[in-house]
Amino acid sequence: MTFPQHLSYTKTHEWIESLGGGSYRIGLTDYAQSALGDVVFVNLPEPGDTLAEGASFCDVESVKAVSDVYSPLSGAVSEINEVLLDSPERINQDCYAAWLIVATADAPGSDWLDAGAYSALAEAEANAH
């Protein structure tokens, strides 16, 4: 599993890329896509929807189950990745290219991890299963 150094991560397995100017790109980590298995459906929010840190803003369906995706920050949705509506499998193919949304926020989230801390957490969870 890979966890790029330039990204931030949440304990709920989202990655965040800071784009500057209070803009953040958000997606699912390699651990998340691997645990989900084949992703067959993504329900994205609408641009303009408000985001609350820690609250579900999107759901991702694999063959077997539906999983919530939690917002890493409080702010608003500025862009959604419409490609995923027709090609959800891209999350499995390249989870760091297949972003879910771009959000604007006044501040980053309160509990983000760097790549080192997140990979330790992901490894511990993988071993627990």
Add this chain to the structure above:
Amino acid sequence: MGHATALYERHVKAGAKMAPYAGFMMPIQYPTGVIAEHTAVRTAAGLFDVSHMGVILAEGHDALAFLQRLICNDITDMAGGEVRYSPLLNENGGIIDDTLVGCLHPGLYGVIVNAANAEKDFAWMKRQRFGDTALYNISRDISILAVQGPRSETILKRLADTEDLPAKYYTFSSWISIAGTAAFVSRTGYTGEDGFEIYVSKHFVAGIWDALLESSRDCGLIPCGLGARDTLRMEAAMPLYGHELTEDITPIEAGLNRFVKMGKGDFIGRAALAAAGKPSRHRVGLKMTGRGIAREGCAIYAGNEPIGRVTSGTYLPTMGYPGALALIDATHRSAGTTVDVDIRGRRVAAEVVRLPFYNRFREITRANHLSDTPGEEAYTPAGH
């Protein structure tokens, strides 16, 4: 944890995600993933460990009379080497389990039952037993493999003599040699494809598993888990016990009419079925037309009126859309009816469609080939 099948170590070594199912630690999927495994079975072949399934033998001069009273299908005309699907009913006409009955000879029958129900079924059978009928639960001694997919026959022929293999769907061969090991092989399955199920002593199953994978990699044979088994049976609209079938659902409601022989003489549940008459609810197939995947338990509405619930729902990989099996008011059961499914608080549109979603004979016809097997057999909801 649960019981390990004889192939547990092999599944773990192959990188399978293991999870408890019906008291057994079973492979849910291998690193290939559910969709690749599903596609392998539709286009080439897949190998499943289904050793969790139960096997109960009924033997004796009264075994046939006993089974005729126990199950709702009619097996009086069954000869050695034939297999028949039948529900097993309680006194209320509810389904205790769905089974495959194999006739070794009229005096010895093998009943294949669902893993989660094996103990319950065996206890029920012992309670109903009469006359010269001996019952043996040999579930823990037998391992079962399923080779499923259009290339199954080619694959089996590499490890067995062609004339030994069961030629017709729903037949089986006894004590034939597969990779040098004596086994029972039936032409049955739970995927909607041609295929075989191999019954063998748990002490020898690993050799057959290895031989199959080693000899048939070039055929595209890959190991498949319970995840793909579920999406495959869903597309073929085969019911799964605990979902489409329960002790509160009759075989008529579940759409299994052709396995209920009211005219064969008395059987357990017959009086209740006769008294119930036409059912007020029925199993249907739903194709999701809105965005979302209906899951088990989702409520179904016609306008604001609740009309039933989803019993199984998933994405159907071969069809390319999400589908569900559901139990709804019979007045809404005809194909083309539009309904709404409540998916986590959201109303999503769906359409009642004819079952099965996937029919291999229809696909073959579409591909402009001729089939010498009647299409009817594709509907047989045989398996677990």
